[in-house]
Amino acid sequence: MGELERLRELSRENKSLKSVIEKSISIIQGCSSLEDTRDARIRILGRKGMITAVFEGISKMPEDERPAAGRAGNEFRTLVTALLEEKEKEIEASIHMESRELEGIDITLPGRCPPLGKKHILSKVIDDVVEIFISLGYSVETGPEVELDYYNFEALNTPAYHPARSLQDTFYVKRSDPEREEPDDILLRTHTSPVQIRVMESRKPPLYVISPGKAYRKDEIDATHTAMFFQVEGFAVDRGITMAQLKGTLEVFARKLFGSKRTVRLRPHFFPFTEPSAEVDVSCFACDGAGCSICKHSGWLEILGCGMIDPNVFSHVGYDPEEFSGFAFGMGIERIAMMKYGIEDMRYFYDDNIKFLSRF
């Protein structure tokens, strides 16, 4: 409660002070300069001021009324003093303000920035990638991160004894009942490709899908490996999908992400779930293909793996490979972020040092 309110209350409580208080308030409120407040102080609190009259009045009261009246008088003095000080501050501030308005301000003083948050750099890159494919007519789907072997390997045409399936390369979930002889078939997905199978199982072509998410591999952690990483998987299944369309799609993507002058090349490669398969390079955006340290003097940067969906994958989801064809591609988001922003160590992404995060 402010001083003014309390003063008004005091005047209601002590009829003898009513007129003094009301007069004081009106004097103080009437002040418009520091001269006024100096005069007001003398008039109210000065040796010949109103306060003196008040205490003189109290001394003439009956003895039993004096203590209460004295307390009220003291409170009146305290409140008036505070009110005067407040008024003076107000006047000073307005003088200051007026003079500042006249003088101009030091515009080089730091501005008041509301706190600014940041999207994580990996989220930003994922959004960029996803946005490009949305503009090409793709829908966004996600899937579980803890997966069945069936979706992660088997339905993706991975041979039973593929090294990627080993305990050295893939994280498996411990069986709930160690006595039961179940195969180790629950794992942390090693890529986002299982979404391909899940979507194809639940829907019919045409499918144009992009699926960002986390994947896990049991790599020893160093500058280019982390046990968890982000991938974006994309695929198209329709009548008459061709490898030429895959190539054109990736060209559009590379130019939108890395700049309009980029060219793309496909190198044959091997993946169990696509055939023909390719690794895709984009011409180095730092040197335009001339060769520099970023592209290790090759002029090219590897950005993703892709291919035509293998007919064996279609047979797992009951699609007729004679009727439908499709392409799929997958890229590592960290790798793209590292290339795009010249980040040399993947671990920065997951340390979440605010100083690092605020750079992007």
Place this chain on the structure above:
Amino acid sequence: MKVSLEWLSEYLKLEVEPEELACMLDLSGTAVDRIIRIGTGLSGVVVGRVVEVQPHPNADSLSVAHVEDGSNVREVVCGAPNLVSGMRTAFALPGARLPAISTSELKRANIRGVASDGMLLSAAELGIGEDTSGIIELGQDVLVGADIHDVLPVEDVVLDLEITPNRPDCMSMIGIAREISALLNLEFNYPEIEIIEDESTYLDSVKVKVGAPGDCQRYTARLVSDVKISPSPSWMQRRLMAAGFRAINNVVDVTNYVLVELGQPLHAFDLERIEGKTIIVRHAERGEVIRTLDGEDRQLDEKSLVIADSSNPVAIAGIMGGENSEVTEQTKNVLIESACFEPTSIYLTSKRFGLRSESSSRFERGTDPIGTSRAARRAAQLISQISGGRIALGEIDIFPGKKESIFVELRPWRLNELLGVEISKTEITNILERLEFKISSGETLNVEVPSFRRDIEREIDLVEEVARIFGYNKIPSDLPKGGRYEAGLSKTGKIEREISNILIAQGLFECISPSFMQNLDLTRLRLPEGHALTKVVTLLNPLSETGECMRTSLMPGLLKIVRHNQNRGNKDLAIFETGRVFFSAEGNKLPIEMDCIGILLSGMASSQHWSVSQREFDFFDLKGIVENILHTLFIGNYSLKKVERPFLKSGRGSMLQVEGKDAGFLGELKSEVVEAYDIKGHVYVAEISTDCLIQAAGEPEHREIGRFPGVKVDISIIVDDGVECERVENIIRANGGELLESVSLFDLYKGTQIPDGMKSLAFSLEFRSFERTLSDEDVNERVDSIVSALERDVGAVLRKKDEGPSGSVRQN
């Protein structure tokens, strides 16, 4: 696989530059890791003959050798363990240039008190190989004093290739020659194999039995007798070194040479050390042990395929030989094994022993069952050529896994349809024939697959073959046709993005932490046994860095981020993470995955500034941030209830209920929890289920704003300190009638001016009618009923009613 171009020129005439060749291979599926130029800039090195070796007077590990350089004998200090008198080796004279080890020229040196007039070289020092274990041992055929360039093709270009797992046929010189020939439309030749068999040597005495036909498709053996073991000729040594092998002797080197040349792994046994001169391919018996060539004793089991003699295993089939049958300097009669083993069996055994070799890496991908005989003949030819042995008449050949050729139908139009190209039938035929496919052409192509291409079984496999030789870069660019109507983010995706955006807009940093957690985190969070957050999904094979289970909460990750930042001087933190948490599910196969939002505040709420004073974050910052999410998503039906959680300070935790369902919590962490994570200061956290918010999210709705002025009334009441603000606010709303538009608390006071145990709450109420300007009576009536309800329900005392600065009802 390392391919020496000098060696490769044995099979085809290369007229392209190495860089161009590398680029072509790269673009046809054989990735080139590096182009290695060896031997360039080497000078001043001659063939030296070691005349005499004496111990070094001052060093046990060194010797002093007298080496003949063609005209003089020089004294040289050398530490190589294989230094013996009589050997011929690479001898660098003072002034020599050895780019593999130094940029300056070789000088005379004083080594531990003995002057060394030159240097004897290892393959690595010479720059032609990787072997540093001893000095290079040249054949006895080389002329002492000859320049090393005249003896060895020292200068060479080696391509280091990365062969994909589906192409074991490319793990050989011939395989690469075939690829290049297909790419350049160039002739290539297999090595000429002519052998002279000696009818007087018996192969009859040798018996081979394949006891495990499922794991051994073919076993071919040849015998070469009366060999003389010595170093192999320098040309062979140099090629092997360029391919990354160590030269051993003229028999073992031949087996390695043929392995690289033809891709067929071979093994040479000393026949005299094979008991009963009997070879049995069988599975090991439990308890059998073999000491392999690397000196390790290996415990065998029923799953391991071995080569045994009549009593003991003599090799782990396809992976590594045993010491007991190894070719030594005394060996006279060599039995060459050229077999084809089942890839899976080799893969599993090699994995079990953690033992990979040049042989196993080829067998586990699948070798050519037809090629064993040729490789055995080639090895016999080379051994007899360089070690003077006699080749026994005939070969032993057991072929239980013989299969018919595979024929695949290829429809040219289908190929063009899938690739989006127009390649003529003639061109398709040409490409496939250059890869040694046999074609009979009709409307479709009937393609016979060569036995070394175990990867080709279906039409699509042939499509890929044609595409990669035709060139992926000649495929035009196109885009899929047809419209897609479901494009874009799902509703869930949109809301998730909106949540992130509103948090970022409120000054929070998005963080991403690994999805793992340690069991220790459960203890740090003080979770009692059976608590919902202890239902973890445990990993069978975690990494020590990751933690042994999947996270059930975003808190541990966020707290580790706080520690990481505090340790680096970043003390003021407003961070959030959106991500999955995982709970083990009984009955269900897969765990339950839940998307969550974790928010954490710690330190100062604003940065230092010349015009404002700083204050620390508190619970109400957190609450405001969370409420802003709810408002952004148009969720009106929510409430916060006081709640106790094992990790939250008592009386300072709150449960968020959205549409009556538990959606998460907000609160201040217990100091014990904060300390357990080595963090300093107060930490406020919220963790909220994204799904709950998505389900409750509403749509904006337009409501009339009102043309008539509203009336603001401030009331201030004194109530018992235990009465919750929300309760008071609810009473105000319930009694304010439909004219009451908004209620907001603007002051809270406890202190000397009011009695102990009480608090003063000051609310600003705004009344508005959509039909007319409100009169004082309208408002006073409502305020009076509010005040009397407050007096009745929570024992409130009206402290003050303020209807504007000058006593009149304030209008705006």
